[in-house]
Amino acid sequence: MSRFLLRRLAQFVPVLVIGALAIWGFVYALPGSPAAIIAGAGASQAEINAINARLGLNHPVWQQFATWLGNSLHGNLGTSAVTGTPVSSLLGTAAPATAQLAIMAMVVLVLIAVPLGVAAGVRPRGIVGRIVSGFLSVSLAVPPFWLGLLLILAFSVKLRVFPPAAIYVPFWQDPAQALRGAILPALALAIYSASVTARFLAASLHEAMRSDYIRTARAKGAGEIRVVLRHALRNALLPTLTVAALQLGALLGGAIIIEVIFTYPGLGSLLYTALNSRDYAVIQGALLLIVAIFLAINLVVDLLYAVVDPRIRVS
Amino acid sequence: MLKKILSRPGDRRGRGRVRASLLGALLAGALTVTACGGGSSPAAGGGGGSTGSGGSGGQLTLGTSLPLVSFDPYNGIDQNYVIQHTLYSYLITYDKNRKPVPDLATSWTFAPDNTSVTIHLRAANFSDGTPVTASDVIAGVKRAQNPDTGMTQTGVAKFIASVTAQGEQTVVVKFKQPTAPETVLDWMFFFPIVEASHDNPTYLQNHAAGSGPFVLQSYSPNNSLVLAKNPHYYNPAEPKLQSVTVKFFNDQSSMAAALQFGQLNAAQFVDYNLLGQLKNQFNIVTGSPDAETMIFYLNPTLAPFNVAACRQAVMRAVDRTAIMKVVQGGQGYPVPGPFTPGSAGYNASLLNTNGFDLAAAKAGIAVHCATKSATAVVQPNPPGVQQALEIIQKDLASAGFTLNLQPQDSATFITQLHAGKTQSAMYPTVNPFLSLSSLTTNRGFSPLSDNYWWGKTGAPAQYVKAAEQAEAAVTPAQITAAATAFNTALVDQAWATGVYTEANHFVLNKNVSGFLTNPADMIELGQTTVG
Numbered sequence: 001m002s003r004f005l006l007r008r009l010a011q012f013v014p015v016l017v018i019g020a021l022a023i024w025g026f027v028y029a030l031p032g033s034p035a036a037i038i039a040g041a042g043a044s045q046a047e048i049n050a051i052n053a054r055l056g057l058n059h060p061v062w063q064q065f066a067t068w069l070g071n072s073l074h075g076n077l078g079t080s081a082v083t084g085t086p087v088s089s090l091l092g093t094a095a096p097a098t099a100q101l102a103i104m105a106m107v108v109l110v111l112i113a114v115p116l117g118v119a120a121g122v123r124p125r126g127i128v129g130r131i132v133s134g135f136l137s138v139s140l141a142v143p144p145f146w147l148g149l150l151l152i153l154a155f156s157v158k159l160r161v162f163p164p165a166a167i168y169v170p171f172w173q174d175p176a177q178a179l180r181g182a183i184l185p186a187l188a189l190a191i192y193s194a195s196v197t198a199r200f201l202a203a204s205l206h207e208a209m210r211s212d213y214i215r216t217a218r219a220k221g222a223g224e225i226r227v228v229l230r231h232a233l234r235n236a237l238l239p240t241l242t243v244a245a246l247q248l249g250a251l252l253g254g255a256i257i258i259e260v261i262f263t264y265p266g267l268g269s270l271l272y273t274a275l276n277s278r279d280y281a282v283i284q285g286a287l288l289l290i291v292a293i294f295l296a297i298n299l300v301v302d303l304l305y306a307v308v309d310p311r312i313r314v315s
Numbered sequence: 316m317l318k319k320i321l322s323r324p325g326d327r328r329g330r331g332r333v334r335a336s337l338l339g340a341l342l343a344g345a346l347t348v349t350a351c352g353g354g355s356s357p358a359a360g361g362g363g364g365s366t367g368s369g370g371s372g373g374q375l376t377l378g379t380s381l382p383l384v385s386f387d388p389y390n391g392i393d394q395n396y397v398i399q400h401t402l403y404s405y406l407i408t409y410d411k412n413r414k415p416v417p418d419l420a421t422s423w424t425f426a427p428d429n430t431s432v433t434i435h436l437r438a439a440n441f442s443d444g445t446p447v448t449a450s451d452v453i454a455g456v457k458r459a460q461n462p463d464t465g466m467t468q469t470g471v472a473k474f475i476a477s478v479t480a481q482g483e484q485t486v487v488v489k490f491k492q493p494t495a496p497e498t499v500l501d502w503m504f505f506f507p508i509v510e511a512s513h514d515n516p517t518y519l520q521n522h523a524a525g526s527g528p529f530v531l532q533s534y535s536p537n538n539s540l541v542l543a544k545n546p547h548y549y550n551p552a553e554p555k556l557q558s559v560t561v562k563f564f565n566d567q568s569s570m571a572a573a574l575q576f577g578q579l580n581a582a583q584f585v586d587y588n589l590l591g592q593l594k595n596q597f598n599i600v601t602g603s604p605d606a607e608t609m610i611f612y613l614n615p616t617l618a619p620f621n622v623a624a625c626r627q628a629v630m631r632a633v634d635r636t637a638i639m640k641v642v643q644g645g646q647g648y649p650v651p652g653p654f655t656p657g658s659a660g661y662n663a664s665l666l667n668t669n670g671f672d673l674a675a676a677k678a679g680i681a682v683h684c685a686t687k688s689a690t691a692v693v694q695p696n697p698p699g700v701q702q703a704l705e706i707i708q709k710d711l712a713s714a715g716f717t718l719n720l721q722p723q724d725s726a727t728f729i730t731q732l733h734a735g736k737t738q739s740a741m742y743p744t745v746n747p748f749l750s751l752s753s754l755t756t757n758r759g760f761s762p763l764s765d766n767y768w769w770g771k772t773g774a775p776a777q778y779v780k781a782a783e784q785a786e787a788a789v790t791p792a793q794i795t796a797a798a799t800a801f802n803t804a805l806v807d808q809a810w811a812t813g814v815y816t817e818a819n820h821f822v823l824n825k826n827v828s829g830f831l832t833n834p835a836d837m838i839e840l841g842q843t844t845v846g
Contacts, residue, residue, distance in 0.1 A: 032724070032730040036729040038384055039466065041732060041758075042392070048733065085521065164578070
């Protein structure tokens, strides 16, 4: 296990470097520059050149990348061209906010996906199964951003229960305020992902329920709840775990539109603003962090497999 | 409940009634608990419906959809409007009728030959307690005249030959040539006073160094900005507010929802299309009728617009009345050029002689436009640009010309504009000027090689001569003659035509009073109170 872990950790660095190179290429392929945004439409070319010189953007691209790479290996991710704030500071503020939102969304996801998946998977042709399947089909068809707007309309504008401009309060400081401030974006993120996960779980569970070992368990006198939860669900969870983990990665890195709609001060909002203003250092730092998170999540999933499935542990 | 779902068909009794799921009960419980949690948000400052507290004037929470670029007032772009007159003071300001009102300049005297002005400064301090002196004005002009650092101040200050101090509180500004007082007053209106030791773009990127009614307390980029009352402000009666929290939004609809929820008690530059849902609950304040003019541009260096007659024909397809009705409900004024009704350059008759005429457009396009298609760039701000261009597109189609619309984000738009690659576009120009010649500080109307429509070709001689005439005009007769020459050149060359004056809207909670804007629609919160 430790060799496996070390091997996987060793893969991090080259993947990150290749990722950084790809991101750099993508970012510099975009037309426009931060100097244009800072200077504005009315600026003279001399002003733009002066800003480029001040920000070091007048150096060759390969030189800028090499400088950035060297600095980032020492933990210095550069400075935002637009705000002058260190990128690590911006990420340090935004990442915990997104992490908290993602965890909230994952909790909601699990709370929704597991019961619905079980209901749809155990008896797909029953009334409950059909209703749940119908609900899952509808929720898969609704884009998260549209759901977000509907939630704002319903809960913020009409009912005035939850704030539309989501608020980040660290959970340990004020749990109630943290939940209240971010429940709407968490719901908007979670419902679609939960439907995907529930569908997957339902299919896996349905397959598992037709297995020989389930018939054996029933023949041995196990109650239906025990059969489903102790035997079938445990096996159905394995592939579902992968799907759920990918959803977490997507929640962490792909919540850009939701964070923008709810003005939530997370990685998504930071990335959106940085892309619009061509803030290269921030884009680079944020995307690299997302890549690193994905790699870490994949590693954790692989390790969790060993925990959930003793067959993998033994092998 | 769980047992019922999981039970085998043979074991279940009384099928038919579906109960709410355990999940739903748990989720509803969690939501109920969190919904009962109240209190205001630390990020929003005055959110959750809270209004005045902590002082006689209360706390204002202002929403804006324009991201703050820097704390440098020399960068007078729309995005920085929120800090211009809150953190900084100017030499003068204008009232609603564009009459000059003293700010840091208590009085000013023009030389009889209009070659200089003597300005007396009031006793005031910057936010760190340092006195405002003549040396700050001198340093500011020096910076403004440096093309590397002057930003939007460079063009406005171009008439200045030198600035010298006569004591600590008096400056003498000498001009390159006799200059109309209106041009000088425009400079005084736009010129921010920054503490000399910090007057550079690097420091001002994320620090303020002004003497305005507020000081910078905290800034979370793209999230919120908190301004506190300036204890050193020269007017002890202002500001009345204890603090201002500015909340930044990526989306106008989100900002409107935050207003309705109570997270904000004011919002600036609200899209006209959102006013309908807000008007019953809030006070709607419309800014200056001519703070900005929406201009439609055609690139005279790119075919088919490299023929003046083709440009003139295309401009006849601009239906200003229809556009104004759709974009801003008929508010504002239709304008034939960049000058607004309050300006000496405004000529209403041009709306008749050179206004909307589809037949004339069709005839002209057929004869003078070698190719009958072009691309207009649509940028995301301000709202309304897309709708306006779609109306022009439809009318041009009737006239036999295809105008394709291409969305671009701001960074790409500015870069392409500077590179001279934009074939056509529409965007506003700030124009609360008294003087004619101040128009040429805008790069779209500059007579120099920095005009990003004429580029290295340079503006045509007719226009350059008109611009020089405007700069030299001092007497009313000279100004009238210069205005005529300016308008003739603009009509003949037709690379830019006015469409309408933008009506900017500010939405305020009913308990907000004293909310003012100046003729450039910059907010002035000295007399604002909440509660």
